[in-house]
Amino acid sequence: MNIATPPRTTADAFRDDILRHLTYEIGTDPSHAQVQDWRLALSFAVRDRIVDSWFAATRKTYEAGAKRVYYLSMEFLIGRLLEDGIVNLRLLDEARGALSQLGVDFDTVLSDEPDAALGNGGLGRLAACFLESLSTLGCPAYGYGIRYEHGLFRQSFEGGRQMEAPETWLLQRHAWEFERPEASYPIGFGGSVETKGGTTVWTPSECVFAEAFDTPIVGWQGRWANTLRLWSAKAANPFDLSSFNRGAFAEAAQPEALARTISRVLYPDDTTEQGKELRLKQEFFLTAAALRDILRRFDSEHDDLGKLPAKVAIQLNDTHPAIAGPELVRILHDERGMSFEDAMATATACLSYTNHTLLPEALESWGEGLFGRLLPRHLQIVDRIDSAHAKANPSRSLSVRADHQVKMGELSFVMAHKVNGVSALHTGLMKETVFEELHRLHPDRIVNQTNGVTPRRWLLSCNPRLSGLITETIGEGWVDDLERLKELEPSIEDAGWRQRYADAKRGNKADLAAWMAEAHGLTVDPDAMFDVQIKRLHEYKRQHLNILEAIALWQEIKDAPSGNHVPRVKIFAGKAAPGYFFAKDIIRLINDVAQVINADAATRDFFQVVFLPNYNVTLAERLIPAADLSEQISTAGKEASGTGNMKFALNGALTIGTLDGANVEIREHVGAENFFLFGMTADEVVARRKVENHAAQAIAADPRLKRALDAIKDGLFSPDEPDRYVHIVENLSGPDYFLVSSDFTDYWRASREVDAAYADAETWTRKAALNTARSGWFSSDRTIRGYMSDIWNAESLLTG
Numbered sequence: 001m002n003i004a005t006p007p008r009t010t011a012d013a014f015r016d017d018i019l020r021h022l023t024y025e026i027g028t029d030p031s032h033a034q035v036q037d038w039r040l041a042l043s044f045a046v047r048d049r050i051v052d053s054w055f056a057a058t059r060k061t062y063e064a065g066a067k068r069v070y071y072l073s074m075e076f077l078i079g080r081l082l083e084d085g086i087v088n089l090r091l092l093d094e095a096r097g098a099l100s101q102l103g104v105d106f107d108t109v110l111s112d113e114p115d116a117a118l119g120n121g122g123l124g125r126l127a128a129c130f131l132e133s134l135s136t137l138g139c140p141a142y143g144y145g146i147r148y149e150h151g152l153f154r155q156s157f158e159g160g161r162q163m164e165a166p167e168t169w170l171l172q173r174h175a176w177e178f179e180r181p182e183a184s185y186p187i188g189f190g191g192s193v194e195t196k197g198g199t200t201v202w203t204p205s206e207c208v209f210a211e212a213f214d215t216p217i218v219g220w221q222g223r224w225a226n227t228l229r230l231w232s233a234k235a236a237n238p239f240d241l242s243s244f245n246r247g248a249f250a251e252a253a254q255p256e257a258l259a260r261t262i263s264r265v266l267y268p269d270d271t272t273e274q275g276k277e278l279r280l281k282q283e284f285f286l287t288a289a290a291l292r293d294i295l296r297r298f299d300s301e302h303d304d305l306g307k308l309p310a311k312v313a314i315q316l317n318d319t320h321p322a323i324a325g326p327e328l329v330r331i332l333h334d335e336r337g338m339s340f341e342d343a344m345a346t347a348t349a350c351l352s353y354t355n356h357t358l359l360p361e362a363l364e365s366w367g368e369g370l371f372g373r374l375l376p377r378h379l380q381i382v383d384r385i386d387s388a389h390a391k392a393n394p395s396r397s398l399s400v401r402a403d404h405q406v407k408m409g410e411l412s413f414v415m416a417h418k419v420n421g422v423s424a425l426h427t428g429l430m431k432e433t434v435f436e437e438l439h440r441l442h443p444d445r446i447v448n449q450t451n452g453v454t455p456r457r458w459l460l461s462c463n464p465r466l467s468g469l470i471t472e473t474i475g476e477g478w479v480d481d482l483e484r485l486k487e488l489e490p491s492i493e494d495a496g497w498r499q500r501y502a503d504a505k506r507g508n509k510a511d512l513a514a515w516m517a518e519a520h521g522l523t524v525d526p527d528a529m530f531d532v533q534i535k536r537l538h539e540y541k542r543q544h545l546n547i548l549e550a551i552a553l554w555q556e557i558k559d560a561p562s563g564n565h566v567p568r569v570k571i572f573a574g575k576a577a578p579g580y581f582f583a584k585d586i587i588r589l590i591n592d593v594a595q596v597i598n599a600d601a602a603t604r605d606f607f608q609v610v611f612l613p614n615y616n617v618t619l620a621e622r623l624i625p626a627a628d629l630s631e632q633i634s635t636a637g638k639e640a641s642g643t644g645n646m647k648f649a650l651n652g653a654l655t656i657g658t659l660d661g662a663n664v665e666i667r668e669h670v671g672a673e674n675f676f677l678f679g680m681t682a683d684e685v686v687a688r689r690k691v692e693n694h695a696a697q698a699i700a701a702d703p704r705l706k707r708a709l710d711a712i713k714d715g716l717f718s719p720d721e722p723d724r725y726v727h728i729v730e731n732l733s734g735p736d737y738f739l740v741s742s743d744f745t746d747y748w749r750a751s752r753e754v755d756a757a758y759a760d761a762e763t764w765t766r767k768a769a770l771n772t773a774r775s776g777w778f779s780s781d782r783t784i785r786g787y788m789s790d791i792w793n794a795e796s797l798l799t800g
């Protein structure tokens with residue numbers, strides 16, 4: 001059953017392939033080729049080798065009659081694919097050599113690739129890591145998503161304010177996808193429902209086509225490749241000839257434009273509910289197309305729908321594809337003639353659901369008016385599912401339908417055989433809060449699968465200095481068996497080895513400093529501590545807690561400029577949802593504070609603040625290997641897991657963090673002495689909110705906090721508009737829902753412990769190296785194995 005590792009390629013063979021693609025695929029002569037032409041030619045040469053594994057894997061799956069995993073997600077934040085493919089195929093030397101023979105700079109070619117930004121943040125990036133791990137593990141799987149014409153917006157700053165421009169990644173030819181006009185399905189909306197002679201028929205009033213585009217996702221060593229299948233919307237009747245003939249050209253093009261709207265943009269919200277009709281249409285579009293495709297594949301191999309749960313596992317990445325429950329029931333019952341009860345049981349046995357947040361504003365629900373207008377038959381089925389569930393559970397008081405809404409979390413739970421949270425803490429809180437009653441009715445349904453990250457992208461590829469040292473020390477086995485990083489521990493006792501570890505970090509910091517100078521005209525000292533907070537802007541993530549500490553630290557240094565201060569550069573990056581004005585004001589505040597602090601000659605040698613624009617996967621790959629300190633400072637109970645926290649620890653940054661999400665498990669793995677803990681626990685947070693005037697009390701008790709808030713309120717950072725940030729100060733002094741003020745004093749204390757530890761380079765390096773050695777558990781390979789055994793009952797088709 002083994003699929004052999006594909007044969008290695010030489011630099012010469014690779015060079016010839018690149019030239020062939022440049023000539024016959026791009027139609028360009030080497031003497032005229034631009035960077036983009038070389039990049040595409042190289043991508044095609046790499047892609048050829050991936051396609052070989054891809055076909056072999058597909059054949060193997062059919063031969064074995066194996067169960068397939070289908071991961072349905074509105075987001076796949078895959079980033080660049082060229083380097084990933086080269087690294088996984090272990091063709092780095094050959095590709096570099098081939099390009100150098102052709103007189104082309106390899107790194108310039110790699111960095112020409114646009115980021116595929118088909119996701120907002122952690123949820124979308126997790127889906128991308130999962131696809132790579134599924135391929136590394138040889139588990140037959142498909143990712144299903146939407147091929148957004150415009151991914152997440154491009155961010156720039158004007159006067160410190162976030163500006164948004166459309167992301168146009170598809171303007172250039174996309175090297176990695178294969179268009180599949182033959183895999184195209186009509187997707188209906190609206191219309192009417194009729195029951196005749198016992199069968200119910202839905203006749204939609206509107207129809208668009210979903211057309212497939214496939215991207216192969218290759219695993220480590222090219223031993224397996226799975227498919228990311230993204231749907232693009234096309235008009236059923238692309239062109240209205242009669243309007244055109246009348247001379248009404250705009251009108252003639254309308255059906256096409258309207259249909260395509262569905263796959264036009266990724267909604268730029270992150271953990272906030274987006275209650276737009278178009279969003280619901282997108283969700284149904286993705287889900288209905290995926291189910292059609294899944295059933296077509298199933299039908300080609302089997303003729304008994306009873307076998308569906310044995311051959312098909314469908315994972316819902318949050319509630320966005322939750323309409324899969326009613327849609328699958330509708331197909332099985334209305335179209336395939338199964339009894340309603342059997343259809344429901346079959347669908348439930350296939351489906352499982354991952355919850356990624358407890359924030360109430362992110363729990364999707366749809367007004368029944370909208371839902372019924374767009375999906376009239378599905379509304380009936382939801383009601384029937386709800387009453388069937390109520391009948392089977394007479395003690396039940398909740399409902400999928402309440403206040404004229406359809407509640408997608410409850411629907412997903414009822415229609416799933418397993419429901420999982422993404423960290424131990426989050427899963428526990430799910431049982432106690434949002435799903436308390438459903439958990440009582442179905443005590444075996446909720447399971448935990450703590451998130452993970454792929455070590456191929458997030459260590460091997462993004463941090464060659466460190467991964468080189470690791471491989472030299474313990475061999476290459478860690479790449480797909482990350483817990484073997486533990487074998488580094490004896491070397492950490494060796495001062496010479498520690499120096500090499502420190503040198504790798506220093507080299508990464510120097511590279512980052514050089515890039516910041518070149519790309520952004522910033523001067524930072526690579527010997528200063530690089531203190532990094534990179535993630536979406538959200539009040540619960542508390543970037544404002546971090547900037548308050550920055551202000552207080554600056555004030556302290558200013559009071560004693562000749563003191564013994566530990567030099568620090570605070571680096572921020574992240575996007576705010578365009579409509580989330582408070583978060584956008586936090587960005588502007590950080591930029592304003594940076595401007596004042598960085599202009600202060602008295603403190604400049606000790607302290608700087610930087611906000612890098614347009615955070616994306618590629619920027620994360622640059623920043624994480626160069627970080628000393630990882631800021632994971634969310635209000636306890638609010639961050640479901642976090643995955644950036646894992647990437648930092650793996651790359652040897654120490655964490656300053658709260659007991660939230662996977663921070664808890666990171667601290668357990670790396671050791672409490674190698675983690676800077678501060679802040680209230682989730683329970684303490686709940687209790688603290690009940691204390692009257694909690695924020696005012698915290699401020700009165702901490703003169704540093706008061707002084708920092710006063711500086712903002714007095715307009716020190718916005719002299720041209722002194723009132724600009726008064727509302728932020730008022731929030732943090734009054735309601736302060738996220739308890740920034742109440743956690744400030746302990747955060748300050750922990751941060752000074754960080755300073756003391758950093759001042760002792762030997763100790764710091766030991767702690768950093770222990771973080772690397774003990775983070776192996778956070779591989780997404782471990783996570784996927786957990787899903788395969790506890791949720792999907794799926795198997796690897798790779799042996800040995």
Ligand code: GPV
Nearest residue numbers: 121122123271356357639640641642
């Ligand atoms: I719901 N998450 C996200 O990025 N977008 C969303 O819409 C939702 C959740 C994130 C959580 O906030 C993180 O804590 C978590 O690590 C990540 O999903 C992956 O599980």
